[in-house]
Amino acid sequence: MxxxxxxxxxxxxxxxxxxxxxxxxxxxxxxxxxxxxxxxxxxxxxxxxxxxxxxxxxxxxxxxxxxxxxxxxxxxxxxxxxxxxxxxxxxxxxxxxxxxxxxxxxxxxxxxxxxxxxxxxxxxxxxxxxxxxxxxxxxxxxxxxxxxxxxxxxxxxxxxxxxxxxxxxxxxxxxxxxxxxxxxxxxxxxxxxxxxxxxxxxxRGGLNFELDADLRPDSYHSGNWGGVLRNPATTLAGAIGTLVDGHGRIQIPGLLPPEIPDAVRAALAGITVANSPGDPAPDAGWGAQDLTAAERLYGWNTLEVLAIGAADIDHPVNAIPGRARAALQLRYVSGTDVSDARRVLTEHLAAHGYPMVEVRITGDFPxxxxxxxxxxxxxxxxxxxxxxxxxxxxxxxxxxxxxxxxxxxxxxxxxxxxxxxxxxxxxxxxxxxxxxxxxxxxxxxxxxxxxxxxxxxx
The missing domain is CATH 3.40.630.10 (Zn peptidases)
Known part of the structure; x- marks a missing residue:
């Protein structure tokens, strides 16, 4: 004392x-x-x-x-x-x-x-x-x-x-x-x-990477070419959906950690997330639903889309863009192996029909x-x-x-x-x-x- x-x-x-x-x-x-x-x-x-x-x-x-x-x-x-x-x-x-x-x-x-x-x-x-x-x-x-x-x-x-x-x-x-x-x-x-x-x-660590669907140097009229030319923005959205679904659940096993250790699960059992005035309320149905909010935040991995874009969202034109890019971040806990992340991501995307989407690792914090x-x-x-x-x-x-x-x-x-x-x-x-x-x-x-x-x- x-x-x-x-x-x-x-x-x-x-x-x-x-x-x-x-x-x-x-x-x-x-x-x-x-x-x-x-x-x-x-x-x-x-x-x-x-x-x-x-x-x-x-x-x-x-x-x-x-x-x-x-x-x-x-x-x-x-x-x-x-x-x-x-x-x-x-x-x-x-x-x-x-x-x-x-x-x-x-x-x-x-x-x-x-x-x-x-x-x-x-x-x-x-x-x-x-x-x-x-x-x-x-x-x-x-x-x-x-x-x-x-x-x-x-x-x-x-x-x-x-x-x-x-x-x-x-x-x-x-x-x-x-x-x-x-x-x-x-x-x-x-x-x-x-x-x-x-x-x-x-x-937690942070693995930052970019997905790049760079399909052609020019944009083409959506009326004259729609249905014939692959749209990189649509392609990119589909590719991201194979990594993390629309409810925040990681879909690729290679980006997940091992099971939460019993000692960690016990320590997090009484933890309440977002317990201060002014904190945003956790969204129901978001993330791994078999885990508590504390386990999702402190004991598990999350994959977030930090930025995504194609063409000019403020001034769109009637054209299929030539390129779409997205920046993503995997927040990961100790025990997750990210040493071969680029290969894992590239092979996963190819297996799901997206070999045209390039993966670039831009940073990693262990x-x-x-x-x-x-x-x-x-x-x-x-x-x-x-x-x-x-x-x-x-x-x-x-x-x-x-x-x-x-x-x-x-x-x-x-x-x-x-x-x-x-x-x-x-x-x-x-x-x-x-x-x-x-x-x-x-x-x-x-x-x-x-x-x-x-x-x-x-």
């Missing part, structure tokens, strides 16, 4: 306005990873924000170049207390998505933290500055109150998560000893809902997770439940994607993610915000978890 003086210190840090004031400073750096201005701001953020915060924790701070020229540098803070103690690796990302200046409600500036009731608006408040500030603050509170952490600390920051984390896998593979740890404790992504403290253990019944997850869930005095949602993975595979697959360590945001935070959109109650509870949870690590059974 977290000592009362440590709990009070965490709560008072938020109640006093100190945490919000510090977050306002972080938000003021426009660290977009997609703009030149953002790259300059990222440089300043590393030098003037993160390095001092890590130094104050007694860390030796080193910067490492990215092996991928598309990505920015990595920053690593290391604090060694004793070789006999466990080592915790933490992670955060300094970059944010485009600020969407001029699109925020009530004239809000994305780079100025503004308060409206319990909502703290600003780019990065939820993704990821507010979240890594919670963890940095928890570590500082623990160090101030007890004089030591009780474990060795390594805190890794990347600067390109919002552009797909270029280079992080290569960096980790080349620096396994530098990043060696017993466990990852990190924060990103959303809770199950605003009211439910959450522990998740990985992320799925990964720590087993839900492994020792570290069981221990962490127990700590969080003791602190909250109520239920904690334990999810095998979030529905979205994170570079979790870097830690579980490349570095070979269990990953514990304790998010301090919620699904309605509008990350990546105008009006991104952090909820003050989640920040307050999150700081208590993070402080308690770090406090317990040094006292955990080896």
């Amino acid at each position: 977290i000592p009362q003086n440590l709990r009070r210190a965490a709560e008072n840090h938020v109640d006093s306005g100190a945490f919000r004031a510090h977050l306002a400073e972080l938000v003021g750096y426009p660290t977009e990873s997609t703009t030149e201005r953002g790259n300059v701001a990222l440089r300043a953020y590393l030098d003037h924000v993160l390095t001092p915060l890590l130094t104050d924790l007694g860390c030796t701070v080193t910067e490492h170049p990215n092996p991928d020229p598309a990505g920015g540098p990595f920053l690593l803070g290391t604090r060694a207390e004793s070789p006999d103690l466990p080592t915790v690796l933490c992670y955060g990302h300094a970059d944010v998505v485009d600020g969407h200046s001029g699109q925020w409600s009530d004239g809000r500036d994305p780079w100025t933290l503004t308060v409206d009731g319990e909502r703290w608006y600003g780019r990065g408040t939820a993704d990821n500055k507010g979240q890594h500030l919670v963890n940095l603050t928890a570590l500082r509170l623990l160090l101030t109150e007890t004089g030591s952490l009780g474990f060795n600390l390594k805190f890794l920051f990347e600067t390109g998560e919002e552009i797909g984390s270029p280079g992080i896998a290569e960096f980790a593979a080349a620096h396994r000893e530098l990043l060696r740890a017993d466990v990852l404790i990190a924060s990103d992504g959303p809770r199950l809902d605003a009211a439910t403290p959450t522990l998740f253990l990985g992320s 799925a990964s997770r720590t087993e839900i019944d492994a020792p570290w997850p069981r221990w962490a869930a127990g700590v969080l439940e003791e602190v909250t005095g109520g239920p904690v949602a334990v999810l095998p993975n979030i529905g979205g994607s994170l570079p979790n595979f870097v830690f579980t697959e490349i570095l070979g360590i269990p990953a514990l993610w304790v998010p301090h945001s919620y699904p309605g935070c509008l990350q990546h959109a105008p009006d991104e915000h952090l909820l003050a109650p989640i920040a307050r509870e999150g700081l208590v949870l993070a402080t308690a978890l770090f406090h317990a690590v040094g006292r955990a059974p080896r």
Whole structure:
């Protein structure tokens, strides 16, 4: 159990306005990873924000170049207390998505933290500055109150998560000893809902691909040639229907995972999806109907059509188009084999009469997770439940994607993610915000978890 003086210190840090004031400073750096201005701001953020915060924790701070020229540098803070103690690796990302200046409600500036009731608006408040500030603050509170952490600390920051984390896998593979740890404790992504403290253990992967029915260079009059020339748009619609039907059910076995493990099914048994005010209601009859909504979202695969087009939908003419294209994405859970996806898709389409539809793989983000019944997850869930005095949602993975595979697959360590945001935070959109109650509870949870690590059974 977290000592009362440590709990009070965490709560008072938020109640006093100190945490919000510090977050306002972080938000003021426009660290977009997609703009030149953002790259300059990222440089300043590393030098003037993160390095001092890590130094104050007694860390030796080193910067490492990215092996991928598309990505920015990595920053690593290391604090060694004793070789006999466990080592915790933490992670955060300094970059944010485009600020969407001029699109925020009530004239809000994305780079100025503004308060409206319990909502703290600003780019990065939820993704990821507010979240890594919670963890940095928890570590500082623990160090101030007890004089030591009780474990060795390594805190890794990347600067390109919002552009797909270029280079992080290569960096980790080349620096396994530098990043060696017993466990990852990190924060990103959303809770199950605003009211439910959450522990998740990985992320779904994402396989992006295009289908291209490029049949001829010109369009032809639909009256003169209809019924004679194959229509690429009709062809493409039929081809997609052999992959996923009109009710969201995947039709190709090669895109499905193995059965849901019993431990995962048990963990998801009490999970309610879309449980926050303002959440869209799940559509009845959509997706695999033999699964619960939670199993479909956190334990299964989905195939989504992200974009589809032929000719000009706003100004159609009476002609059969020559080409139609669609962008699709398979969100897949750990255990799904996508290594030969292009061949599987191509052969499936040919077998169903669509050899003229070309398949192009455009991106893949691996799925990964720590087993839900492994020792570290069981221990962490127990700590969080003791602190909250109520239920904690334990999810095998979030529905979205994170570079979790870097830690579980490349570095070979269990990953514990304790998010301090919620699904309605509008990350990546105008009006991104952090909820003050989640920040307050999150700081208590993070402080308690770090406090317990040094006292955990080896």
